[in-house]
Amino acid sequence: MKRIFSGVQPTGNLHLGNYLGAIRNFVALQEDYEGIYCVVDMHAITIWQEPEELRRHTREVTAAYLAAGIDPKRSIIFNQSQVAAHAELAWIFNCVTRLGWLNRMTQFKDKAGKNRENASSGLYVYPNLMAADILAYKATHVPVGEDQKQHLELARDIAQKFNNDFKTEFFPIIEPLILGTATRVMSLRDGARKMSKSEPSDMSRINMTDEADQIAQKVRKAKSDMELLPGPGVLNEAGRVPEEAREARPEAFNLLGIYAALSNRALSDVLTEFEGQQFSSFKKELTDLAVEALGPMGAEMKRLMADPAQVDAVLKDGGERARAIAAPILEEVYDIVGFLRP
Numbered sequence: 001m002k003r004i005f006s007g008v009q010p011t012g013n014l015h016l017g018n019y020l021g022a023i024r025n026f027v028a029l030q031e032d033y034e035g036i037y038c039v040v041d042m043h044a045i046t047i048w049q050e051p052e053e054l055r056r057h058t059r060e061v062t063a064a065y066l067a068a069g070i071d072p073k074r075s076i077i078f079n080q081s082q083v084a085a086h087a088e089l090a091w092i093f094n095c096v097t098r099l100g101w102l103n104r105m106t107q108f109k110d111k112a113g114k115n116r117e118n119a120s121s122g123l124y125v126y127p128n129l130m131a132a133d134i135l136a137y138k139a140t141h142v143p144v145g146e147d148q149k150q151h152l153e154l155a156r157d158i159a160q161k162f163n164n165d166f167k168t169e170f171f172p173i174i175e176p177l178i179l180g181t182a183t184r185v186m187s188l189r190d191g192a193r194k195m196s197k198s199e200p201s202d203m204s205r206i207n208m209t210d211e212a213d214q215i216a217q218k219v220r221k222a223k224s225d226m227e228l229l230p231g232p233g234v235l236n237e238a239g240r241v242p243e244e245a246r247e248a249r250p251e252a253f254n255l256l257g258i259y260a261a262l263s264n265r266a267l268s269d270v271l272t273e274f275e276g277q278q279f280s281s282f283k284k285e286l287t288d289l290a291v292e293a294l295g296p297m298g299a300e301m302k303r304l305m306a307d308p309a310q311v312d313a314v315l316k317d318g319g320e321r322a323r324a325i326a327a328p329i330l331e332e333v334y335d336i337v338g339f340l341r342p
């Protein structure tokens with residue numbers, strides 16, 4: 001069975017973007033793949049995290065994985081720092097990746113901001129650790145949101161350079177799996193920006209643990225425009241929203257995309273249903289749908305977060321199983337590199 005690996009950072013406030021863009025896809029994929037789902041705490045500390053918050057957020061992501069329906073028996077759920085192979089392989093990759101490659105990474109530029117001199121060196125080599133995450137298990141498929149494509153391309157380049165340098169075919173070719181109708185969930189306040197935990201206004205996002213009244217308020221207040229809702233005629237031949245149309249009405253297409261994703265329906269279907277309607281009536285439907293989809297999951301997340309022992313036991317079991325896969329792979333890498341081992 002093909003192996004997939006993916007990770008979510010424990011940096012707080014999991015929202016609809018994390019759910020629709022990533023976590024929900026993990027659940028569907030466990031049918032056909034051996035799934036390894038990681039809470040990437042080592043990636044999180046590339047930017048300062050309060051230790052107590054980091055622990056809480058690590059449990060929160062784990063709770064989200066479980067509440068969303070990832071089966072911890074069938075798949076592996078664990079936090080990255082429990083498996084030393086991630087850090088060990090990342091060091092090898094620090095010596096494979098060229099500085100020029102890292103200098104092209106847009107996420108580093110975004111996250112480092114203006115004061116680049118003050119960014120951690122961990123943030124700079126973040127993509128090497130991400131490549132190590134995947135390749136420590138020789139995973140071939142990686143479900144991620146659009147924004148991670150560049151990192152995955154780099155991971156492929158790293159695997160290929162390692163194979164070339166050491167004249168081996170050791171690492172597999174990594175395939176990104178960018179899935180779903182709403183791979184880019186945008187802010188409820190500004191349809192041109194991604195829904196994000198770092199946006200100051202909580203009204204810009206629907207959190208996975210929001211209560212029904214919060215969801216209702218956020219959807220009601222979500223930015224919209226003055227026109228009636230578009231019909232399926234706007235879609236191009238591939239059934240997608242053309243870029244010009246999206247740029248003209250980013251909020252409308254964001255909300256419609258969220259509706260399609262949450263209802264598991266094609267966008268063309270949703271456009272047919274709401275064509276010519278006002279935002280107000282559509283927003284009521286969207287609220288009901290979001291409450292129905294997220295309500296039980298949010299409640300289960302809260303229940304799990306109130307029971308840290310259960311969550312920690314899942315991570316411990318997952319960590320052991322992950323180590324059992326990664327350790328022999330790392331041994332082979334060390335041998336290929338020429339490290340003397342006892």
Ligand code: TRP
Nearest residue numbers: 005006007008009040130133142
């Ligand atoms: N960089 C990813 C993100 O911020 C998280 C991540 C870390 C990841 N390691 C990974 C995703 C390996 C896929 C595979 O979303």
